[in-house]
Amino acid sequence: MTTLTDPPKESFRLSMLIYDTRYRSTTIQVIALIGFLILIGWLISNTAQNLQDLGKEPSFGFLLEPAGYDINQRLIEYDSRSPHLRAAFVGVLNTLLIAALGCALATVVGVLVGVLRLSKNWLVARIMTVYVEMFRNVPVLLWIVLFMAVLIETLPAPSAFRGDDPESTMKLFESVAFTNRGIYVPEPLFSRSLGDLHLFGSSAMNFDISLDLLAIIAVLAAGWWVARRIRVRADAIQEKTGDRPTTWYLRLGVVLVPLIILLVALGFHLGYPALKGFNFQGGTHMRNSLIALWLALSLYTAAFVAEIVRAGIMAISHGQTEAAAALGLRPRRIMGLVILPQALRVIIPPLISQYLNLTKNSSLAIAVGYMDITGTLMGITLNQTGRELETVLLGMLIYLSISLLISVVMNWYNNRVKLVER
Amino acid sequence: MSGTHAETVRYVRDTMLPEQHPPATEVGAVGWLRENLFSGWLNTALTILSLILIYFVLSIILPWLFSPTWNAGSLSECREILADMGREGHFAGACWGVIRDRWVQLLFGFYPDYLYWRPIAAFVLLFVALAPVLFAEYVPRKLIWFSAIYPFLMPWLLWGGSIWTPLMVIAGIAIGYAVYRALSATGGALLGFVVSVLAAVIWWLFLVGPVSGVLHSVIPVGIELVESRNFGGFMLSITIGVVAIAISLPLGIVLALGRRSDLLIVKGLCVGFIEFIRGVPLITLLFVASTLLNIFMPPGTNFDIILRVIIMATLFASAYMAEVIRGGLAALPKGQYEGADSLGLDYWQSQRLIIMPQALKISIPGIVSTFIGLFKDTTLVSIIGLLDPLGLSNAIRADADWNGIVWELYGFIALLFFIFCFGMSRYSMYLERKLQTGHR
Structure with a gap:
């Protein structure tokens, strides 16, 4: 019987860190980590040095100082004495508002266009192709400023509504006024209102x-x-x-x-806008910036959504349609019960990324003066306080959280409708 | 068929009927119309609605397009010309004078007009440099050398200055290669690689400036220097777009490989970078470029705003590129990786010879659409004050002569963007078809 001998003990040599595959990956990782830490440290030390030279201590204390500027588009109470933090909060709410409005309209238009592009009607399909190519191949910022310019230049001034024989009249049974200062629509009012719910007491939020x-x-x-x-x-x-x-x-x-x-x-009733003095009073005032941004973002994104919907429907094999027809389903039920549920699984993941794109593109609001988070925190607050580092980093953090939030919610939905594989 | 109606059959034809022409309503133009436009009452209604829409749009646009205002010097002059023709209102006619007056500016910004040949040459040479990549079978292979030189030639043509600066930058590569050759023979490939990269970086960072300065004072060869603030118009958009995409492609490949790697720390860094960049809007990154990048750099550094924007646009595009390429890598069957391993190829060999050629081919549509997206996004630089076409359009609309111009100006800019982007998307479709090998 032979005895097993231990294999010769290999002594560790420094070159094994590079040439031995057992250690090489660790070496690379350690080098990468050290390089990354050096880079970060270099950036931080540069920043500290530069800020010291400029005499600025990095701090977020400015957020509690009075902002001193007005925001015309707001969902919550705000005036120029409110702190910068509240201005930023107004901005976040405005970002969320335009994102929600935009996603809703983009989905509706996009699905409609996508389905019509597959229409058997040659003319309709061609018109939709023109729409898609036109919006996809031109920058969204151009659409936003174009819509804004068109609203301002072509709609009548409020003064055109005055007098016995006005140049312009209110549309839709005297309820909506299209003016170059924005669109006035009736607002919902409650004569026996339940009141408001106050949240977060007296804090800035x-x-x-x-x-x-x-x-x-x-x-x-x-x-x-x-x-x-x-x-x-x-x-x-x-x-x-x-x-x-x-x-x-x-x-x-x-x-x-x-x-x-x-x-x-x-006691629900509508409050109609009416011309008083130089401007319309009453009703809800939808500003040009909001409308231009909303329409431009939605129509632009809708072109992409349309392509996603079309691809999703085309991805379902024709055999599914034929099998459903063989079972005796009518065309509408084939679409609703067989094609769409399957197409939805293909459609939803890219749709999520389009929603994210729309939300990120809403930061272009700054070009038309819509006061979203870019306009308040990274716009006026930055210029007034001169705190570039804090405001831009905070703004990025907010966008990052919104993006992550949207993708978490949508991924949860995606997981619910996903095909359960065996 | 069951036999229930068998007794009703009285007559069975036993000879073939002669072949007949199809009914006139089923073939030719009439048949096509019936099938595609009037196949049912809903279809007919849609067709009629579409026709009304097309008529409505064309009846506004065509007269507007054909208006003899090419030589007008201001918007009010345009309106006079149109009023003389009896046209009034918002859509009386286009005022083409603004395009005649400003198209050069929209293309070149404030670039000195006697130097226009330089950006034009750079643009034309771009296609020469791209030809070995785009149309590989139609051009001689030697042209690839020109493609290698072009990245150094282009900035020199656009910005000008001493010829020695680009030459010395190229010399950095030569120095790195020489160091690599010298060291890899004695100290091993990896050591040689690390030291050569270090040597080249040190050369570029600290020595290129002084050495080219000295050489320039001895032999002054160069062309006129053009300041970055004179850049503008489509030239600026194309410069930012082309440079950013060219650098972001290799960067994106590295990031994608890092994200798929087994090395935890490397993977974590790549994932963090990609998700961070993709989570924030480009405009915030441009704010970083315009306000923060100088704070992050060593005190006293003050580099060009266009360069800063290009850096941020490159980082932005590289994160999206990484995701596109990662998609291509994930779409490859696992057998390809295993096949490469079983041939005894190491990681880089298998990536270079087996994986990347296939993954990049699958990713072509995504890469092109990233490029189109980036090219469109270059308009965002107008927000931080650079004079790209949109930034110029604001200036033009603020001009007293052209105050009130909307459609003509934006239409012209939109048309130029449309031509570029549409052309690129069509090229990517052509490329996809050409590279299609039947299997993925």
């Missing part, structure tokens, strides 16, 4: 939420839930008996009837 709005949302959500229960029950009956009870009026009713009752109870 306090804001009010209308209880009327909350009540409406609650009623809508409850109605939607009941409507869903009815549909589930109808499904169960269909499974059991083969006949599907007609439920659409019931489902519509449980949503609409409580809503109408609530609106009547709250």
Whole structure:
């Protein structure tokens, strides 16, 4: 019987750090880490040195000082005595507003255009192709400033509405006024309002939420839930008996009837804009900057969404359509029950990145003076306080969080509709 | 068929009918119209609606386009010409005078007009330099040497100055190579590589300036220097776009490889960089370029604003490029990696010979669309005060002569961008078809 001898003990040599694959990866990583730390340290020391030369101590104390500028577009109470922090908060809310409005319109237009581009009608398909190519191949910033310039230059001034024989009149049953200062639309008012909910007390971030709005949302959500229960029950009956009870009026009713009752109870009415003095009073004033930004961003993004939708529908093999037709489904149900649910899985991931792009592109608001986070924190606050480092870094951080938030929410949704593979 | 109706069959044809022409409504123009435009009541309604829309748009645009205002010197002069023709209102007619007056400025900014040949030469030579890459089968292979020189030639043509600066920058590469050759024979390849890179970087950072200064004072050869603030118009957009994309492609490949690597720290750094850049808008990065980059650099450094913008645009594009290339790498079947390993190729050999050629081919549409996106995004530099076409358009619209101009000016700029971007997207489709080998 032979005895096993230990393999010769290999002594560690320095060159093994490079030539031995067991150690090489560690070596590379350590070198990369050291290089990165040196780079960071170099940048920080440069920054510290430069700031010292300029006599600026990096601090975020300026955020609590009074801002001293007005913001015309705001969702919450704000005046020029409010601190910079609140101005930034107003900016964040404006960014979120334009992102939400833009994503909604872009989705609607994009899906419509994408489906119409696949239309059998040659003329319609060509028109949609022209739309897509026109918007995709021209910079979004150009669209934004073009829309802004068109709104300002071509719409009539408020003074054109004055007099017995005015040059312009209000449109849509005397309710909407298109002027070069913006569009005035009726605003919802409640004569028996429930009041406001005050959040965060007296801190710089306090804001009010209308209880009327909350009540409406609650009623809508409850109605939607009941409507869903009815549909589930109808499904169960269909499974059991083969006949599907007609439920659409019931489902519509449980949503609409409580809503109408609530609106009547709250004393809902519309406040119409009216010309007083040099300008329109009353109603909701949608500023040119908001409209130009909204339309330009949505129509631009819609062109990309349309391509995604088209690609998604085309990715579903024709056999699916034929199989569904063989089962006796009508074309509309084929689209709704067979094609779209499958296409959605292809569509959603790139759609998420388009939503993210739209949100990031909303930072171009600064070109038309819409006061989003770029306009407030990284615009006027930066110029007034001279704190480039703090404001730009804070702004980047806010955008980063918004992007991450959107992608987390959308990925959660994507995971829900994803094909469950065996 | 069941036999229920068998007794109703009285007659069975036993000879073939002669072949007939298809009905006139099913073939030719009429058939095409019926099938594509009027196949049902919904389709017919859509067709009629579209026709009305097209008529409506054309009836506004065509008269507007054809208006004899080419020689007008101001907007009010345009309006007079149109009023003489009896045209009034917002869409009375285009005022083409502004384009005649300012098109040169929109193309070149404030570049000295007797030096226009330089940006034009740089632009034309760009295509010569790209030819070995774009149309490899139609041009001689020797041309690739010109492509290698072009990155040094272009800045010299655009900015001008002493010929010695680009020559000395090229000399840096030669020095690095010489050091590599000298050391790799004795001290090993890796050591040689590290030291040669260090030598080249030291040369570029500290020695290029003084040495080329001395050489220039001895043999002054050079062309007139043009300041960066004179750059503008499409020249600026194309410069930023081309330089940023050219540098971001190799950077993106490195980042993509880093993100897919097994080395945890390297991977973490790459993921952090990519996700950070992709999470913030380009405009914030341009703010960094215009306000912060000088703070991050050693005290006293003050480098050119266009250079700063190019740096940030490059970093921005490289993160998107990395994601596109990562997509291409992920789409390759695992067998390709295993095949390369089984041939005994090391990491870099397999990347260079097996993986990258295929991954890059798959990524072509993504790379081109990143380039188109970046080219469009160069308009953002107008926000930090550079005079790209949009920045110039603001200045033109503020001019007393042209105050109130909208469609003509933006239409012209949009058309130029459209031509570039549409052309590129069509080229990428052509390339995709050409490189299609039937399998992925």
